[in-house]
Amino acid sequence: MSIGIPVERMDGRAKVTGTAPYAYEHQVADPLYLHLIQSTIARGQVTAIDVAAAEALPGVAAVLTHHTAPRLAPDAPAEFRALQSGEIVHHGQVIAGVVAESPHIARHAAGLVRVTYDARPHDVRLRADHPDLYTPDMVAIGAPADSATGDTHAALASAPFRIDQTYTTSAMFHSPIEPHATTAIWADDLTVYEASQGVHDFTALLAQALGFPADRIRVIAPHVGGAFGSKGLARPHAVLAALASRMTGGRAVKVALTRRQMFALTNHRPATVQRVQLGADADGRLTALVHDAILSTARYEEYVEWVATSSRNMYATPNRRTTHRAVRLDVQMPAPMRAPGEAQGHFATESAMDELATAIGMDPIELRIRNEPSADADTGLPWSSRNLVECLRLGAQRFGWAGRGRRREGDWLIGTGVAAATLPTWFKLISVAYGPSHAAVEHVGNGRYLVSTGASDAGTGARTALSQIAADALSVPLSDVDLELGDNALPRAMLAAGSMGTMVWGSAIVAAAGEFRRLHGTDPRPGARAEGAMTGNPHTERVTIDSFHAVFAEAAVHAETGEIRVPRLLGVFDIGRVVNPRTARSQLIGGMTMGLSMALHESAAVDQHVGAVVNNDFAGYHIATHADVADIDAVWLDKPDPYANEMGIRPAGENGVIGVAAAVANAVNHATGVRIRDLPITPDKLVVSRFAR
Amino acid sequence: MTRTNPVLADIAIHVDGDKRQLSVDTRTTLLDALRDQLGVTSPKKGCDHGQCGACTVLLDGRRVVSCLALAVANDGAEIVTAQGLADGDDLHPVQQAFLDRDGLQCGYCTPGQVCSAVGMLREVQEGWPSHVTGDLAAPVELTDEEIRERMSGNLCRCGAYANIVAAIREAAE
Numbered sequence: 001m002s003i004g005i006p007v008e009r010m011d012g013r014a015k016v017t018g019t020a021p022y023a024y025e026h027q028v029a030d031p032l033y034l035h036l037i038q039s040t041i042a043r044g045q046v047t048a049i050d051v052a053a054a055e056a057l058p059g060v061a062a063v064l065t066h067h068t069a070p071r072l073a074p075d076a077p078a079e080f081r082a083l084q085s086g087e088i089v090h091h092g093q094v095i096a097g098v099v100a101e102s103p104h105i106a107r108h109a110a111g112l113v114r115v116t117y118d119a120r121p122h123d124v125r126l127r128a129d130h131p132d133l134y135t136p137d138m139v140a141i142g143a144p145a146d147s148a149t150g151d152t153h154a155a156l157a158s159a160p161f162r163i164d165q166t167y168t169t170s171a172m173f174h175s176p177i178e179p180h181a182t183t184a185i186w187a188d189d190l191t192v193y194e195a196s197q198g199v200h201d202f203t204a205l206l207a208q209a210l211g212f213p214a215d216r217i218r219v220i221a222p223h224v225g226g227a228f229g230s231k232g233l234a235r236p237h238a239v240l241a242a243l244a245s246r247m248t249g250g251r252a253v254k255v256a257l258t259r260r261q262m263f264a265l266t267n268h269r270p271a272t273v274q275r276v277q278l279g280a281d282a283d284g285r286l287t288a289l290v291h292d293a294i295l296s297t298a299r300y301e302e303y304v305e306w307v308a309t310s311s312r313n314m315y316a317t318p319n320r321r322t323t324h325r326a327v328r329l330d331v332q333m334p335a336p337m338r339a340p341g342e343a344q345g346h347f348a349t350e351s352a353m354d355e356l357a358t359a360i361g362m363d364p365i366e367l368r369i370r371n372e373p374s375a376d377a378d379t380g381l382p383w384s385s386r387n388l389v390e391c392l393r394l395g396a397q398r399f400g401w402a403g404r405g406r407r408r409e410g411d412w413l414i415g416t417g418v419a420a421a422t423l424p425t426w427f428k429l430i431s432v433a434y435g436p437s438h439a440a441v442e443h444v445g446n447g448r449y450l451v452s453t454g455a456s457d458a459g460t461g462a463r464t465a466l467s468q469i470a471a472d473a474l475s476v477p478l479s480d481v482d483l484e485l486g487d488n489a490l491p492r493a494m495l496a497a498g499s500m501g502t503m504v505w506g507s508a509i510v511a512a513a514g515e516f517r518r519l520h521g522t523d524p525r526p527g528a529r530a531e532g533a534m535t536g537n538p539h540t541e542r543v544t545i546d547s548f549h550a551v552f553a554e555a556a557v558h559a560e561t562g563e564i565r566v567p568r569l570l571g572v573f574d575i576g577r578v579v580n581p582r583t584a585r586s587q588l589i590g591g592m593t594m595g596l597s598m599a600l601h602e603s604a605a606v607d608q609h610v611g612a613v614v615n616n617d618f619a620g621y622h623i624a625t626h627a628d629v630a631d632i633d634a635v636w637l638d639k640p641d642p643y644a645n646e647m648g649i650r651p652a653g654e655n656g657v658i659g660v661a662a663a664v665a666n667a668v669n670h671a672t673g674v675r676i677r678d679l680p681i682t683p684d685k686l687v688v689s690r691f692a693r
Numbered sequence: 694m695t696r697t698n699p700v701l702a703d704i705a706i707h708v709d710g711d712k713r714q715l716s717v718d719t720r721t722t723l724l725d726a727l728r729d730q731l732g733v734t735s736p737k738k739g740c741d742h743g744q745c746g747a748c749t750v751l752l753d754g755r756r757v758v759s760c761l762a763l764a765v766a767n768d769g770a771e772i773v774t775a776q777g778l779a780d781g782d783d784l785h786p787v788q789q790a791f792l793d794r795d796g797l798q799c800g801y802c803t804p805g806q807v808c809s810a811v812g813m814l815r816e817v818q819e820g821w822p823s824h825v826t827g828d829l830a831a832p833v834e835l836t837d838e839e840i841r842e843r844m845s846g847n848l849c850r851c852g853a854y855a856n857i858v859a860a861i862r863e864a865a866e
Contacts (some may be wrong), residue, residue, distance in 0.1 A: 008792060015800030016807055017790040018735025018775040025734035033729075058698055103729065104699065104720045176799040177739040177747055177850050225801025226739070226850050259740040459799025459851045586795045586856060593852025618744035618848060626841040629854040656852075 002468035002478045002646065006582035011042035011223065012462045013651060020223045023195040024181040024256045025341030032061050034244050034255035035106035036237060037096040037113055038264060039088045042122035042611025043330045046086035046095055046115060053112040054098055059105035061248050063113070070243050076209035078301045079333055082236035088117065089300040089596035090332045091612035092264020094236045099244045099253060122330040122611040126296040130327045133294065139306040139324050142432060147312050147378070150319030155288035159279025161357045167276065167348035169676045171604040174337050175623055178225020179257045180266055180594060187250030189216040194238060195229040197456045198495020198500045199488040205234035210242060222415040222486040224458035227435035229336040230266045230595040231458065232495050237265065263612035263616035267335035270295045270305050274348035280439040284362045284370045291349060297326045298333040305334065305477030306341040311349055314422050316373035337653035338594060341425055343661070347679060350419035355675065362665070365392050365401065368420050376544035384543040384643035388420055391550040391637065395572035397554040398635065406670055412556045417666025421659035423547040423651050425644070426498045427537040436535040438491035439508035441474065441516040445526035448480050454493040455485040455505040460653055461583025462501050468579055469506040469647060491531060507534035507645045537644040548574040548651045551659035562683030564600055566664055571634045576641035576650035584652055588634035591656020597624035598657070599664040603680050704768040708733055709777025717764040724748045726764035734774035735804045746847035749805035750774050756812025775804030778811060787811050787864040797861035798851035806847045810861045813843045835865050
């Protein structure tokens with residue numbers, strides 16, 4: 001068996017030496033360099049664009065504007081229709097691009113382009129009393145915007161214990177360390193080296209935008225320097241790199257976004273305002289749960305995230321309401337970012353549960369256990385396997401939860417907090433959005449097998465885990481398996497999304513291996529080959545297959561300055577079987593680190609007047625650093641889920657993010673008595689609260 | 694006034710043991726010279742502002758962010774990248790420890806983390822104090838807190854910090 005062994009990351013050697021090639025780094029002959037020019041207004045029209053000086057600069061090959069850029073398909077998503085008109089729909093939108101012999105010349109020339117605008121009033125501020133709030137038809141995952149059962153008004157009115165609070169989260173930015181980048185060569189056919197978390201989905205979008213046959217587009221992405229959702233779509237820079245190559249006679253064109261450009265051009269986690277109302281009896285049983293979410297979307301393209309959907313089945317209650325309301329703002333479209341919706345939603349609900357525990361005078365773990373549901377209240381289906389209570393109990397034991405008392409060490413106030421969480425499995429998206437995923441197995445000779453699938457490994461360890469799955473499916477040693485991914489010449493596979501990659505691609509590999517043995521037996525000839533596919537999960541009509549976890553945090557808050565440290569974080573995960581304990585643990589603690597960053601650091605500073613995010617670099621937009629992360633650990637129950645797939649594995653990676661912000665907020669509250677309901681939890685909010693008391 | 698032609702300068706730098714001669718636009722950073730002109734892509738560009746550390750190389754033995762160094766100002770410099778730290782198939786002990794402890798995920802910040810760690814351990818050996826060093830006169834004790842403080846110029850969005858610190862501790866032993 002290879003599954004379950006902590007195999008070393010297969011691309012590790014290439015990565016510690018820096019020889020693994022990323023999108024910008026593939027060696028191509030005589031490249032040109034594209035630099036993008038961005039709008040300095042948030043809404044309006046480009047009235048004039050003077051490119052004469054830029055075009056006159058020696059070394060400039062082309063200047064692309066909405067006047068000169070080739071026409072794109074009118075039915076392509078707005079996000080990709082770069083330079084098709086002079087209309088400005090968000091600050092930092094691409095309004096032109098310069099292609100030149102060197103990056104310096106391109107950037108210099110970009111600075112010579114003069115743009116005149118007709119600016120219209122813009123609105124970039126999400127607020128709960130916004131006059132243009134509307135009810136979306138659906139949230140982006142395809143679920144209804146609202147749900148209601150029972151009578152929440154009456155239940156809340158008569159509840160002995162009530163919580164009614166509003167929680168807010170800022171827009172956040174994926175910020176992978178590898179900037180989005182494209183190397184495009186469009187001679188007869190189009191070849192694209194792309195920072196993409198899904199080569200086939202990217203190909204389809206690019207083909208649609210360019211009006212060019214997908215089978216004449218090759219997309220290559222063996223290594224991706226972090227994605228977190230932000231590299232799932234085709235983007236204007238990729239579309240423009242392709243057009244620029246075409247306009248320059250098929251020369252290679254390279255483009256990498258600058259860090260600052262990424263804040264305007266690679267989407268963001270939407271800001272939220274969430275009102276949570278809980279009613280409970282004296283035994284802590286929820287008599288009502290109301291989760292009303294308000295969030296931002298873009299005026300030019302709708303994306304309404306599923307912030308309150310987990311409240312439909314996380315806890316048992318007879319009276320329940322969840323709603324989503326959105327407001328269209330003059331901002332770039334939000335998009336999924338690691339644990340989309342769940343990350344913001346759980347901050348609100350798991351903070352509220354902690355407030356309820358305090359109000360009742362009940363241990364917060366006990367409160368959650370008392371409201372453990374026997375079935376999925378949203379669908380009425382039983383759980384395939386739900387071991388949240390065991391996560392809470394095991395975590396309590398390992399963390400040392402019992403007898404938790406706040407304490408003071410010198411100037412530091414120390415407390416602990418807990419949060420529980422769920423991550424759904426979006427199997428239904430395979431049929432409605434992603435399509436089947438395929439894999440191929442080939443015997444290359446001498447007992448060696450080449451396994452291929454158009455999957456992606458943006459740091460998840462998929463390359464390693466899939467090799468392990470393949471070895472077991474073929475009943476051969478891991479050393480006899482070579483695995484290829486990240487290339488659209490390989491069998492079609494869905495993008496890395498919803499923490500489903502390893503499950504879905506793994507199932508396709510298991511199917512391909514089974515088909516291979518059926519066709520070719522155990523002594524195959526060299527060149528023998530078979531394909532298999534994962535087309536959906538047959539059990540989703542009968543069971544709900546979700547992941548669960550509990551997070552425990554210790555917070556230390558400086559009594560005078562409000563400085564917040566998190567000395568300990570422990571996550572306990574119910575994620576089915578774990579294929580590779582080494583890479584899975586890395587993903588989980590990595591997600592927890594992002595959760596910690598969300599809890600304490602990440603916030604978009606939006607200048608209302610300009611309509612832009614102004615802390616748009618790593619000096620202004622702080623993400624967790626080495627010094628912010630202390631003792632952080634992840635363990636799991638290792639209970640295979642027989643309904644999830646042949647391997648028994650469930651969504652893993654994104655779980656790490658979800659519970660942390662609430663666990664930290666709850667620990668800070670335990671340490672200080674101050675409840676912060678607005679992320680991130682920063683010293684100024686604690687100090688202000690202290691003086692306000 | 695707009696200068697229309699780039700100003701070029703001829704320089705020679707040693708990269709991972711090889712002498713390389715090149716003509717650089719005087720606006721070119723050391724990082725861009727390595728990546729765009731010499732095809733040495735082990736150092737990564739993450740921010741181009743010295744804020745992320747992905748471009749860290751050893752320059753004359755010291756760790757520097759190569760995006761904040763101009764190529765023309767480093768004529769004659771000795772540069773070692775993460776690629777050059779390995780001797781063929783033999784990894785540098787810090788690199789081996791990163792592998793053993795899985796101190797990486799997407800790998801994009803990794804060469805910078807590795808170079809930074811090698812440079813940092815040398816600084817500790819030479820007794821350089823950091824912000825968290827208690828006794829400035831005593832030899833530095835390489836605690837986890839010291840490692841974290843000294844490595845904080847190298848961002849990792851995948852969140853491999855805990856494993857990176859473990860790797861560096863192991864390599865230092």
